[in-house]
Amino acid sequence: MSGGVDSAVAAARMVEAGHEVVGVHLALSRMPGTLRTGSRGCCTVEDSMDAQRAANIIGIPYYVWDFSERFKLDVVDDFIAEYAAGRTPNPCMRCNERIKFAALLEKALDLGFDAVATGHYATIVTDADGNRELHRASAWAKDQSYVLGVLTQDQLAHSMFPLGATPSKAEVRAEAAERGFSVANKPDSYDICFIPDGDTRGWLAERVPPATGDILDRDGNTLGRHEGAAAFTVGQRKGLQIGTPAADGKPRFVLEVRPISNTVVVGPKEALAIKEIAGTKFTWCGVAPAHPEIAFDCDVQIRAHADPVPAVARVVPIKAGSSAETSASHGTGATTELVIVPAEPLTGVAPGQTAVVYLGTRVLGQCTIDRTVSAVDTAADTAVHTAETSALDVPVAVDA
């Protein structure tokens, strides 16, 4: 129970469904702020009190479990390291993968609980053979199945999402008000919980100090200097401060940010389009497909709030010496990767982001994007954006 409206209503519904419920608030910082500020909706002492007051009204016991050390290592430090390595991580997915549905779930099972219920908007469906599948929430506008794409079959078996069938957030708020929860009108949280003022770029700059470097074209020619590669976002047009115009006179856009060599690559707008994405770190959500090596139709979603687009996906062996092997598996020793080819080129894709694969409303699996292939390969360079590529386009995550 984060102290927000969703988890409060979820807990109340679990009680009404006849379960014996205990409210747990995760302490994710050893030095929590005292009062809620800005758009954050968790992690302060005030939020913990909000959660406890909701538990009081529901009439369930309430405890705070301290996962601050695990959270720092698995989520915060990982976020910084991924960013420094030129990838665009999603800390909320990492938290679901390593904390909420891993460390917390394991502790709960060991202590004698049967399942963890959260206020995420997603649905669990049991198929004819009794296997659990994760599906989108009824209300697509609030659907959070994307950030749950990391769940495995085992984790799904012990997860419950009582808000999945709710038609809208308004409904949840109305129910909270009816139940007398003080958090009925508490704003949703939109920012990353461990960055207090929502200034992700500034927060990261303090931890990964910026340095001046070169702005390159796709042929590797130096066009200018920048004050720190991390400050650039793929797709950015303004603020490049390149003296000489492009030969064709068209505007130039940031195509890649390469934090390791501290360079920014620019080029024409068409070059932003991505025709293929791939990752070695993929998982299946529920039962794995019988023959993932045979190309199958699916939809792919690359951000929490992006629209899904039709695609064809398959698992392929990594060829020795390929760009996938040299740059993408980052030492994991992976031998296969999930390759996803969208029907139409995608924009705004960067390594480190998560691609979630859907079959209709069902979440089939996900991969962390290691590499992308530009839809435009007229340039002399490889057009393969590897893991060294990055966009500091930190996904906005809404979590329960």
Next chain:
Amino acid sequence: MNFYQQETLRWGLRHPSARGRSEMAIYLDHAATTPMLPDAIDAYVRALAVVGNPASVHSQGQNAKRMLEEAREQVAASLGCDPIEVVFTGGGTEAINLGIKGLFWARQPRNRILVPGGEHHATMDTVEWLERHEGAVVEWLPLDTAGRIDLAAVAQCIAVNPDDIALVTLLSANNEVGTLQPVAEVAALAAAHGIPVHVDAVAAYGHVPIDFHALSQAGVAALSVSAHKIGGPVGIGALALSRRATIEPLLHGGGQQRQVRSGTQDVAAAVAFAVAANAVHDLPAENARVSALRDRLVAGFRAAVPSAVVNGAADPQDRLPGTAHFSFPGCEGDSLLFLLDVAGISVSTGSACQAGVPEPSHVLRAMGRSEAEARGALRITLGRTNTEADVDALLAALPAAHARAAKAGLADRVPGR
């Protein structure tokens, strides 16, 4: 069902697994707070109806003053001091703040404070605040593995430059592990150089006799206690302040209580406090009863969980009679607390909480234990309302709770740390 159970149920609490039943949780956390004596509740409620500010000159004021001073005499008797030496405060924390800050400021320009590790946060945070804001130099004195202060280290610290020392402050009994400190010996070392000593007796009060006259002869200037640890109400405490001591007040205003603690005095709370203070005179019999329960509990724990480590002084005579403190290697104290709570038994990890998050015990850390051991701590404190049946219920619940907690292990810790 007893009086406390009835009243607790009226406010809605049953233990979590007892939905639909009328079972009542067993309370084994008397060091956190102990049930108010029914007589104290009675006196409190009746005194609340009496009109009059004890500082008023009219008869009703005088009547309130009479009630207040009778209460002060009874509290003084429980502490072995003169009534004029009792300064009522808003609780133990305020008394400790007044004792430490008040002596420190009165002793300027001397700026060293000697303080043992493993003190209560009311002391630690106060001396650290003085260090940050008032130029204090805090010297932490080591504890041995039983949590006892090292007298040789105290003597050595004092000898460095006795004229620079503003005060020495220490617990008379540790609130987590219950180890008793050699207060008179420390006071004697300080008194040889005219250094005032403040004693935090909040945990000891009501469990071991306090003779403030003797202590102040030995060099103790001030001693803090709290009413709710002995069956009085929350919200009132006292600083026993030697008539010879000089102290700066924290609060300025009407000049009540020797100008040391301004503010309209809380007659009703003082009256209820006095009822509890009178009960302290039953100490020897109650101590014998509670320490026998404690010994039964410790023996039961040792038999049920052989790996459990009993913390604090080895000789039970050197610990508070009702305190049993354990470390469970490989378990989170937090998990054990939760599992016992679900089984209807209220215990504590003993350590301070921030937003409900238990810190690893700084007391065990000061006693030289690892962080893992400091996280696997459980404190059980027995009191007046406990019976053998309560201890046996805990012993019955312990094996299953321990097995589960051991399975959960240190799941929320990073492996290898």
